[in-house]
Amino acid sequence: MKDVQSLGEALDRGERRAVARLITWAERNDPRAYEVIGTRYAKTGRAFVLGVSGPPGSGKSTLTESFIRKLRSEGQRVGVIAVDPTSPFTGGAVLGDRVRMNDHATDREVFIRSMGTRGHLGGLSKATSAAILALDLYGCDTIIVETVGVGQSEVDVMRVCDCTLMVMVPGLGDEIQAIKAGVMEVGDVFVVNKSDLDGARRTARELRAMLDLNHGDWRPPVEQVIASQGEGIELAWAAIDRYRAFMAEEERALQRRQESVKYELLGLIQTAIIERATQSRPHIELIDQLCAQIAERTLDPYRALQHLISTLFDLETTSSR
């Protein structure tokens, strides 16, 4: 516990290394991370958390980098978490060392970190949430969470953000068009990046048409940008600001926060159950036994599940008394 205390104190003093260590703990699912963050939770919630998502090749990193530059020019402290869910087995964060981000490598007011999963289900969003809280405690004014793709783990991550920016590009083919329909529901603000390419205006128009079908109170704006040239960045950020102003009305932000907390909590339960099931010897043996029977088709998975759950619950109850 000495480690927990000294890291907590270093964090309170605003030491950069303490944040890095804390995020590493979270990534490794080290309980000390949650001890440090949990006891400081009341101090969190000050940072604005922006999610940036979109298909591969849409230029999310370039856009993020433009935002960093803009926010730094306003004197903000900025945190960036690049979430990389593509390597669930080894936990490598492939997108880590982005060349362009290196522009900010020596800027002490910018904290960039990439995160991968550590091989257990649900681990990525748990670790990402913790990293957001760590950067919040460090005093970041804005935290940008960048994810690649639009799968479930990205949605999990996007759910904890205050605002989600969806990055589209012209002409990525039919499948991207299909994906759009999915991201409609998570995007609060849309940009069409690489708007110097053919078809940018059409993509923006189609997006708007699709968004018109939504019947919420908020109609997500669609802005055209060329992130690589810094064009449209102010417009895009103004749209984000409009969303923030909208959410500030009528306690909408609190509502959103409650919903995302609920989603997060349910994710945490799932992760916790898996940890329980896979960390005690009798549980591990039981699971191996059941799996062998299922693989041989002498037991079906649904019956195995019933058996496993009742065992897990009984064992837990016994051991906690």
Next chain:
Amino acid sequence: MKDVQSLGEALDRGERRAVARLITWAERNDPRAYEVIGTRYAKTGRAFVLGVSGPPGSGKSTLTESFIRKLRSEGQRVGVIAVDPTSPFTGGAVLGDRVRMNDHATDREVFIRSMGTRGHLGGLSKATSAAILALDLYGCDTIIVETVGVGQSEVDVMRVCDCTLMVMVPGLGDEIQAIKAGVMEVGDVFVVNKSDLDGARRTARELRAMLDLNHGDWRPPVEQVIASQGEGIELAWAAIDRYRAFMAEEERALQRRQESVKYELLGLIQTAIIERATQSRPHIELIDQLCAQIAERTLDPYRALQHLISTLFDLETTSSR
């Protein structure tokens, strides 16, 4: 229970509508699906299940369609499940009605179905597994499971397949290169599609170089194809067959099956816990209460989790006695 019996009987008679109904039940997380499939589980495991994954725009559907044509020419009964995890909130399966797949719409020996999530965590892979079993019971010789993207939910889905084919394309940019490192670990066979485009040979060469770094017993082959023209389809399928032959040695297939069953079972536990937590009134109220406190920052999520878990376990034990 009459429904369960009559559907089971219709399925045993080989009625196509019964399969469709069964998959719909699974998609809605209707327990009847698991009743029908669970009692017939011993009869499953005959179909060969091929996963097809890769980034958006890589031409997975076109490739799948080429495979369907090839397998049909051999007289096989073919099932296709197009998994669409992009719309977790409404459960819409956007990729459903693919124009090209319509070629097979009137072929009674081809069963094509798209699946989306139904809004609950873990639901997609649970439903997909059930759909695979349903098509297996229907007598499909080969079942192709197509997913878009490389997120966690896709990996969950790929894990239940007998062989995973990764579809790459030339020149999709740096981010795709990064993704490759992630998919290395799930891909058993690789194809570079659209090999008439510039850089196809380079992409294939780079893939091989990356795969050489792996130290498993199986070195995944890389084949170049042009799915839209049917070129390389036989080569690609031959590579898949080599993988099957390899897996047939030394009980590797059983080992793989046991691992995937374990993974699946852990996923099922997670899903079951969420169902428990969100279906009883006192649990729902407790969760809402905890979430309100977390949102107000008077309680931290990790402490809330502890409280929730102990309550869930105790309540369950009490109610089951």
